[in-house]
Amino acid sequence: RKEVEQDPGPFNVPEGATVAFNCTYSNSASQSFFWYRQDCRKEPKLLMSVYSSGNEDGRFTAQLNRASQYISLLIRDSKLSDSATYLCVVNGDPGGGADGLTFGKGTHLIIQP
């Protein structure tokens, strides 16, 4: 049973706009949270970790809400190159393998010129 849920999209967003998407997780004991990015026909790559206090990396902001058990990703001033699938990743799932990671199915983002 998948324990990380994401809206699959696609989110069609004009270039320059701000876009946000959420991810919910069911395991309240989860300790580590990440956003990965996957380009078409490529491997997933770490975009950013998500810290309890929230964190920012350039145009990207990640937030964690432990009470409601969700994490969010905000992209400001979106670029065409931001078009990709964004995977929410949470650890703490006993079935999550070596490092206990469980991947969401991803949210597909399309930035339109």
Next chain:
Amino acid sequence: NAGVTQTPKFQVLKTGQSMTLQCAQDMNHEYMSWYRQDPGMGLRLIHYSVGAGITDQGEVPNGYNVSRSTTEDFPLRLLSAAPSQTSVYFCASSSGARGTQYFGPGTRLLVL
């Protein structure tokens, strides 16, 4: 530093054939994993290893075997290929819990 490498990039098999997907990493990571990715299904864990000589099953292990004789290598064996195993296979490694997981470029497998 090549990171995580996978071979082959593409493979076509006939039903019933066997093959081994190779995965190697040069980052001295203890943790390695195999995933398959299918449209609409996301990444699903097949097998994983927390160190040389130690392997365990993930979410979808049937039809696959793994071994971990060295820290660097983690091959995935398809015992008797079936069309349901048509997928993209990713190998990944990490330094441990909470570490960044690094993925290989993937192997695209078609079973006819």
